[in-house]
Amino acid sequence: MLKTSKGLTPVVATVLLLMIAVAAVGSAAVFLDDTITSIGDSIEEDLALEERRSATDISIDYGYRSSGSTEYVIIDVRNTGSETLEVQQNGEKLWNMYIDGRPEDWSYVDSDLESEDEILRNPNEVISINTTEEFPDNGEMIEVSLNAPYESSDSYVCFNDGGNSC
Numbered sequence: 001m002l003k004t005s006k007g008l009t010p011v012v013a014t015v016l017l018l019m020i021a022v023a024a025v026g027s028a029a030v031f032l033d034d035t036i037t038s039i040g041d042s043i044e045e046d047l048a049l050e051e052r053r054s055a056t057d058i059s060i061d062y063g064y065r066s067s068g069s070t071e072y073v074i075i076d077v078r079n080t081g082s083e084t085l086e087v088q089q090n091g092e093k094l095w096n097m098y099i100d101g102r103p104e105d106w107s108y109v110d111s112d113l114e115s116e117d118e119i120l121r122n123p124n125e126v127i128s129i130n131t132t133e134e135f136p137d138n139g140e141m142i143e144v145s146l147n148a149p150y151e152s153s154d155s156y157v158c159f160n161d162g163g164n165s166c
Helices: 010-055 111-115
Strands: 058-065 072-079 085-089 096-099 102-104 119-121 126-134 141-148 152-159
Touching: 058 141, 058 152, 072 141, 072 152, 096 126, 102 126, 119 126, 126 141
Parallel strands: none
Antiparallel strands: 058 072, 072 126, 085 119, 096 102, 096 141, 141 152
């Protein structure tokens, strides 16, 4: 009687197992390579952002009363960081102002800047900003807070003691 075998020979089975193992290792290598590249890129971006945060800062030097029919509080803001800081890009202001905790619109003292597409301040440069908030009455005060990109911020209390500055 003839015996026919319907199973795989040990050699064919070993070859198939090796091919499956190689395919699994190749798939894992491709997946891990993409994952490691993605993680590396993310870490580089985070480090660059953290470096930028530590290199940028602003300071409100002082505030004073504007001249004109409506007397507003004007503040002079200095870039005290070591990198150039954006004030406006694509015609949009990047700095946010708060008066006594309320968000407020502001304008440039130099009205020619309003039409600029991009406004930058290099380290130690100053920009004058009209808070569009009326100068406080004698004995009154307001708090002006300014937030710039990269977590740069400063606050200034404008107290009217009877003079033109606060």
